[in-house]
Amino acid sequence: MIELEGLTKRYGEKVAVDNLTFTVRPGIVTGFLGPNGAGKSTTMRMILGLDHPTAGDVRIDGTHYDRLQDPLTYIGALLEAKGVHPGRSAYNHLLWLAQSNGIPERRVREVLDRVGLTAVARKKAKGFSLGMGQRLGIAAALLGDPRILMFDEPVNGLDPEGIHWIRTLMKSLAEQGRTVFVSSHLMSEMALTADHLVVIGQGRLLADTSMAEFIERNSRSYVRVRSPQREALLDALHRAGVTAVDGADGTLEVDGTPAEKIGELAARDGVVLHELSPQQASLEEAFMQLTAESVEYHAHTGAPLPPQQQWGESWRKG
């Protein structure tokens, strides 16, 4: 378990992390989401004792990181893939980490096997691809068999096979009862991986909610209907008490009525349909709305941003 209480970090005038209070629980994957510059990496660095909070507190299973004996056996982290000496082999890098944390050498072979690097274990890390570097970073995180794992943007720059591998790994670690905390700026990625979401913007907590609740609140589902007899279709729907609104490109959008029912109503009046398709609003859109006002640097598209919805307060569960 990771517990944050009023965690704050200031760099001069800049408040990078602003009074964050939340708990990361075991047995599930918790996604840590926020736009670029939201404060995710700074928060993770404070959890690991690499940065000192200006105010507030963070505990790992009840203890501060600096007071943990052999910390790799409590918490393993992937912060960035570049923490390896380029002239050192994967095996020697892990061996050096193991020896300084009281971890037996056999664990080095086990984790190399777990991440699929056994065949290149004696090669120098400077020849590693981005994906191999990420795997080595994950091997280091797993080395002490810790109950808590933390990954900062682990899928950045990876190919689909690598992304799938990391996603499966995180889920299996959570299924073993471990605490898994993973940051990302992509909602679509988190939707496939996380059971719980913590969303921040400009250092502040915007949401602390289960993924299921996030999806339920934000998946506007509707049916898109396209017909060359638009007016006749509107009449047929209207008589059955079904409301339709204008969609893009002359389509109609119907909320709250299944596609089958709409098809039957159209057929009853002999109305031809060219499209009848159930749709789901994307979670990426919902995430962008939630964080819209807290994005540091907007691209100037000329289009106004969607209105901020008042979700933050009601979603906080403390």
Ligand SMILES: Nc1ncnc2c1ncn2[C@@H]1O[C@H](COP(=O)(O)OP(=O)(O)OP(=O)(O)O)[C@@H](O)[C@H]1O
């Ligand atoms: N050492 C530092 N000195 C000054 N400002 C900093 C420092 N580290 C981070 N910041 C600022 O604090 C804010 C939060 O940065 P942080 O890297 O934690 O965000 P992030 O959510 O991890 O973003 P990204 O997804 O881009 O990595 C940013 O505005 C950043 O510029």
